[in-house]
Amino acid sequence: MNKRIIFGVTIVSMMALAAIFAPLVATCDPLAMDLSPGARLQAPSPEHLFGTDNLGRDVFSRMVYGARISLSVGFIAVFISLAIGIFLGGLSGYYGGWVDGVIMRLVEVMYCFPTFFLIMMVIAFLGPNIVNVMVVIGLTSWAGLCRLVRAEFLTLRERDFVHSAGVQGVPDMRIIFRHVLPNAMAPVYVSATLSVGAAILVESALSFLGLGVQIPAPSWGNILTAGKNYIDYAWWLTLFPGLAILITVLSFNLIGEGLREILDPKLRERR
Amino acid sequence: MNDKVLEVKDLTVSIDGRRVIDKVDFDLHPGRILALVGESGSGKTLTALAVLDLLPMVSVREKGEIKFKGRNVFDLETGEMRKIRGDGIAMVFQEPFTALNPVMRAGDQISEAIVAHKGYSRIRVAGRVKELLDMVKLSPETSGRYPHELSGGMRQRVILAMALACDPDVLILDEPTTALDVSIQKQILDLIKQIQEENRFAILFITHDFSVVNMIADEVCVMKQGTVVEKGTKEEVLGRPRERYTRRLISCIPRLGDRRERLPV
């Protein structure tokens, strides 16, 4: 196991644990405002590790709860896009013909969308909440995975074990999902891991713009929104959430790259 | 006949600890063709690359020298060696398709070496290119074409023209006909022999095919796993092979008159 994966997994686990056990890790109530003089916009101190925001709330605690948002959006959005991408990619690669044609057309259309604009539109009009964010991100990012799975299926389809299963009368769906798919998964793991990072970036951008998690609920993105207005004074509102996003996405990318290194030579051997 | 234009002495090279060239020894004379024969992996191509000092970075030269016109190739500075490549010693590589730059016209690729080594005027270069195309029996329009527009045989002739561009003293041919049709093979081999008769350079001809050796070689050097196992004139090696390995390689040549049995269908 190489260094990258170990490092990445460590960080992600730490974040995940902090997120799951947020009530225990957070030092204060993330929603507790303190408007008394001097309590707002405090610089980092032993009491408030990352300082306080414009309403006197403890930034560290808000960030711990924000980790819940980022990680859950990342995982669930990617899960949705995996589900769609694998399903459509598998069908497309296995059957070929008009099924492949239709699905590939659909993929092309997805690529042509101004994706971020569309996401903004949908969330603004359907209501900015975390579920919508997860679903919309998931629904707009399956195209890449679809192509990947399709490519794998196109090669695997010609292999003997697939032919023999077909000859034995195994129903198509079963062939696809129980026989071919497990062998196609290697590049999907890599891509999915990298997609989690991308999803987190999109969520934080949306929250920053006011189109994601709404205040007072904390998200790394919306802490940065508050920070924008006090940027010259309260640098801690800008530095820490951004750093958290950076480190988290970086960790996922490290895991992805590490997986790629491990799985790639195996891929070549298999061929 | 006795002035050796290229001498390879006791050449030993290893990669990753493994000896890929082991105490290899042979000489080239002007006007003669030495065939370097062996199966794939025997170190033939690496030996050729060593002559040009183009071995991959990971290789370690343990000992030996390669003397071109008396000067040891490994003692030369980078700039001096660069001048010899293409001008004194030229090489034709194996795959005609991938050896040509796909986005450069054939004529430009032929003239490149001339431009780099000789300070000819543009007109003179163009004239030389036409001369070379003529030599390899290609039409002058070929110089304006891209590699993908040419057939395999044509591409191999272009590569030959590229190698002959600066009138080298030594020509190394690495399996020049392996990727081609049998009928075209003979054409190319005849062409090579004819050009050599006109220009008297020394040829190192690398191949794994003894029938080709038979058609073209004057001297033969058989390599197996990095070492030379047999060396001599064509008549000696093909007529009275000493080593069992050599005999086995020779026996692989299909001969006219062999009884062929049809497989029951």
Add this chain to the structure above:
Amino acid sequence: MRRYVIKRLLLIIPMLIGISFIMFVVMHFAPGDPASIRYGLNPEVSGSARANFSRMYDLDRPVLTQYALWMRRFLSLDFGRSLTDDRPVTSKILARLPATILLQGVSLLVIFCVAIPIGIVSAVRRNSLFDRVMTILVFIGYAMPTFWLALLLILLFGFKLQWFPISGMSPWYTAYLDGFARFKDLIWHLVLPVAATAFGALAALSRYSRSSMIEAMGENYVLTARAKGLPEKRVIMAHVLRNALLPIVTIMGLTLPGLVSGSFIFETIFAWPGMGRLGYEAIMNYDYPVVMGVGVIATFLTLLGIFLSDVLYAFVDPRIRFEKRE
């Protein structure tokens, strides 16, 4: 090849139609209508005034009809009137478009002029200090939330160091400046937005250039070139680079969609008077006509980028451009 180009060009039209339809439908599934949103809390606006408002903007007709009406107007390049200030959408967009094009154009220029050389040098001097530093920067670049980078740039260069202005395209006193001073001022205003916008694509493109170069360097014709005794510089420039550039040129077109997406964020952060910011504000204000107008333009730019990347490749690769002439 000409047929290929025309075919790709023609495909843009149905794509545009399809995508705009989807956008239109998405918009109209939003709960609440613009009338209530604008006037709902205002007791002075009577029910009939609101109904008039709806009728005026065709908001009371079924979705498909609305789309058909919109389509008809669209074909004469009329996007309707904005719901916020009743100005024609087309003129609103046209007023803002130059600023966006300026920002994206300069960003594209910066991206190509910086990323490709970095990639080339990284490949030629593989594993050197330069290459390793660049690799680390690229890795961070992939993980960096670019809007955060924008904020950091503002913090550092705008506030702490006070080198560059942090918002807008021109100061209020721009009318008092003469030509050259105005130009210089414009450049000054462009620096931070361009830096933020270009960063993400810089990382990706430099990485891609590097891999493309490395792959080209391993090709047989490079060995042939070296065997001809050509100077290393010529080997790299004429042989490696000319081939490595082919896939890079393809990718060039694909940076455009990324820039379009980014424009909504960066123009808002830097208060740049461009179409992106217009689109963002329109979304927040439920200004449907403007949203559709901006959406169509954004889609068009995205399609343009994809089209360019398809076509440029066919143009630059002689294997595709010159069909066999035998």
